[in-house]
Amino acid sequence: MPQPMAIDGPMPLHLIVIEEARKDIQNLRAASYAASGEMSENLRAMVMSLDRIERDLIADSSGLMQVERLFTYYLPATTKILEARGRAAQDLDDTKLAKIDAIMGRLASAFRDFALRLHSKDDKAIEIDIKLLDQALASEFGFENLPAKTEN
Template structure:
């Protein structure tokens, strides 16, 4: 709501009072007398105006000024207590933001789709390591080399494709990056898959033990001795 201000009448009353007082007390019949009276009235007007200046009047008077809205502060991720893990979280968030920016800037639909896939896979890698910090050493090379190098290549592609110029160096570089993207996506997916290697081995072992225990208890046929119900001949015979 806008604050309305009204002109105060007090300065005019003060100026008029000076003229009246001057006329009653001092002579007022020469030009000098009028000049002195005018100067005194101007001083009175200015003083009264200064005293009345400032506050809003009417409905707005007496109301507290509106509080200034607080600027949003970027929320920092909570510390995990592990400096290396905290660094991975920060670097991962920066990498995801950079991928989003590159996806918005690059017009080529094929590269854009590859960037979206890299963003999805990278986010899952970071989430898995955040949940299981013991897996952090498994992605050390991914963090230190593969991820930053990929972002470097994509940034170069972004700059060159945005020049609007076709030339041998630019076209060759763009073609190389485009040809490399599918390999990079496959490598990122394999990195994510490798994080589940130990878990997959444990599940496979549990399944084998469970099958053997059930077979010993007679609950299922032994996987080693089970035979098909009907024997099928596999030899090919020719009859004349």
């Protein structure tokens, strides 16, 4: 996990975005330890991708716009989906669990692809990844109107 940097003066915007995403990333990390099997693997893959994205953004903030969208929209949506999975597990709803597990697998792949493209500075492919994430969340869970950030 990347460590916070010591900053003199006002904190740069890219570091603010990272700091605001930290709780969601920590929640995914904790869930990855509690989960088992494929869900654990998917969550760990997401966390590794998010850590890489964070490191790349710290090294070069030119990808801030794309990362900000990922950290303020898709990451909170992912944690909401994970919460929905917990409720489905409590309700013993195997159909919903299977659906959520499938979307989490797609999200893990999308986060990985996003991290790779950000690292290689492939802006056009990043925009395609963002559109695919939009479509997946909208069609599977109706997240097209999800607020950018929710308070807990």
